[in-house]
Amino acid sequence: MATASAIDHAHMAEALRLAELGAWTTHPNPRVGCVIADGAAVVGRGWHERAGGPHAEVVALADAGERARGATAYVTLEPCAHHGRTPPCADALLAAGIARVVAAVPDPFPEVDGRGFGKLRAGGVVVEVGLLRPAGEALIRGFLSRVQRGRPWVRVKLAMSLDARTALADGESRWISSGASRADVQRLRARASAILTASGTVLRDDPRLNVRIDTPRQPHRYVIDTELQTPATAQVLTTGATTLVVADDVDPPAWTEQRGVTVLHAPRAPRGLDLAAVLRLLADRGENELHVEAGAGLCGGLATAGLIDELVLYVAPHLLGPGRPLLQLPALESMGDRMNWRFDEVRHVGEDLRITCSPESSRP
Numbered sequence: 001m002a003t004a005s006a007i008d009h010a011h012m013a014e015a016l017r018l019a020e021l022g023a024w025t026t027h028p029n030p031r032v033g034c035v036i037a038d039g040a041a042v043v044g045r046g047w048h049e050r051a052g053g054p055h056a057e058v059v060a061l062a063d064a065g066e067r068a069r070g071a072t073a074y075v076t077l078e079p080c081a082h083h084g085r086t087p088p089c090a091d092a093l094l095a096a097g098i099a100r101v102v103a104a105v106p107d108p109f110p111e112v113d114g115r116g117f118g119k120l121r122a123g124g125v126v127v128e129v130g131l132l133r134p135a136g137e138a139l140i141r142g143f144l145s146r147v148q149r150g151r152p153w154v155r156v157k158l159a160m161s162l163d164a165r166t167a168l169a170d171g172e173s174r175w176i177s178s179g180a181s182r183a184d185v186q187r188l189r190a191r192a193s194a195i196l197t198a199s200g201t202v203l204r205d206d207p208r209l210n211v212r213i214d215t216p217r218q219p220h221r222y223v224i225d226t227e228l229q230t231p232a233t234a235q236v237l238t239t240g241a242t243t244l245v246v247a248d249d250v251d252p253p254a255w256t257e258q259r260g261v262t263v264l265h266a267p268r269a270p271r272g273l274d275l276a277a278v279l280r281l282l283a284d285r286g287e288n289e290l291h292v293e294a295g296a297g298l299c300g301g302l303a304t305a306g307l308i309d310e311l312v313l314y315v316a317p318h319l320l321g322p323g324r325p326l327l328q329l330p331a332l333e334s335m336g337d338r339m340n341w342r343f344d345e346v347r348h349v350g351e352d353l354r355i356t357c358s359p360e361s362s363r364p
Contacts (some may be wrong), residue, residue, distance in 0.1 A: 004131050008102060011035045011042065011074040012132045016104070018047040018056070019076045019139055024215055025050045027193045028286035030107075030143035034060040035074040036067075036098070043067035050216075055080065057089040061096045069097035076136045078107035078129075081115035090119040100126040104136030108147045142193060142288030145309070151279035152193065152290040154307055156299050157185060158326060159314040159352075165323035166296070171204060177314045180350025185293075186213045188312065192291035194282060197236070198298040199225035208239045209293060219291070222282065224298060226272045228252055228263075237261055245278055272297075275305050300328035303339065308359065311341070315353040 004012075018033030026032075026048055034056035036044035044067065046059025054062075057079055061068050073079075079089035079101065093101060101120055106129060107113060117127050137144060145153040159177040160166050166176065175182065189195060190211045197209060202223055209221050221242040223230055228246045232255045236242050241262075246252065248265040256263050264281055267274045275298075282290060292299065292308075302308050332338060340360035347354050 004102075004128075007037075007040050008074070008131060011037050011072075012076070012102065012104060014042070014045070015056075015074045015076050016132060016135050016139060018045060019136075021047050022049055023191045025217055027051070027217065027219075028143075028146075028288060030077055030140040030288075032056040032075065032077045032140075034076070036060045036064045036071050037074065038067065038071045043071055052086075055086060055089050058086070058092050061092055064096075070099045072100040072102060073098045074102045074131075076104045076139065078103050078105065078112055078114075079116040079120065080107070080109075080112050081119045082111040088116075088119070090116045093120065094123040094125065098125060100128070102128045102131055104130070104132050105140065108144065110147075140288075141309075142290075146283045146286075146288050151276070151283050151307070152287045153309050154279070154290045154292060154302065155188070155192070155310040155312060156292040156294075156302060156308050157188060157312045157314075158299060159316065160326050161316055161318045161320040161323075163319050163321070164326045165320040166326055167324035168320055169322045169324075171324065176316050176318065176320075178316065178350035178352050181314045181316075181352045181354065183213075184349050184354065185314075186211055189219060189291055190215045191289065192219045193286075193288040194220045194222055194290050196222045196224065196282075196290055196292045196294065196298075198294045199223055199227075199229045200297060201294050202230050202234050202236055204295070206235050207293070208235045210239045220285075220287070222264075224273055224275075224278060224294075226250070226268070228256075232259060245273065245281070247273060271301065275301055275307055279307060296325050296328040299326075303327060304329060306359070306361065310344075311355075311357040313355045313357065314349065315355060317351060 015033040015035045019031040022031045029051045033047040044060040044064025046056045048056045081088050081090045120127050142153040195209050218240045223244050225244045226247045228250050243262040245264045245266055247268050252263040266278045341357045344358055345356040
């Protein structure tokens, strides 16, 4: 886009802040914020709260009223140009007399993908694209991953001791991390579209995997369960919507239908299920951001397949000795075969360290 002014940057930063307000609620839609301004003066603000509700632009236009005529709309994502659950936002901007639209990110969704910008330009609106684009893309990374890669954006959360153990030798694991770290994980769960685990974790720990802080939405839970070993009494089946993902040649028992438990079928792989195929199934169901809490097998399989976008590792200041390892990974023949990651953030959470990593292959 043309060189942006300090005022442009300030208004787009405010639009991004507004979009973040929908971090826990917009699924499966992207998070979007909008600011309408006349020069330095903000005349309208809006953000998309939930699917089926008004989009950010419509909320901001309602807030601005007649002051929108001749103003600039700063929006974090390209305005839609199609009739979905709501009318096109591009039409609403034109009808309101907006003179200029500044957008952070083009929308790759096939029914938009430049059409919003095209409709605005055809109506005489000045359109500029790309202001604070990296921040805008980070805000909707799950949506972009689902649309562009055909799979959710995947975050794996693990907790370990200083000697890289996730449990004692007898399997006891409560609690390795501090209370502050466990509360932090609740916020990670809340912003996810869905949570993924494996039947081994269900059988061993019987987790609930729900969000236990105030949230208007519980993420859907998925359990990778190749042979369908999850018992009908598992807590993960009693605390919200859960789907079991089983091998395509496994017939689910009658209790799954009786309990209203959804069963998805995925192709087998040499070890368990084809994880890439599982992620495609989840994308088909509209899942954007996937939060994984599982054992060494599933997490190691995702890492080996190159399917992890972010690893959040809570490191507790303890030594556990012999015990459960962090990841199950294949043996390497040389150091040249190692999987290279980078540290994105290291911070204290309570008495623990939270290390956020991403694969080196994802570097822009």
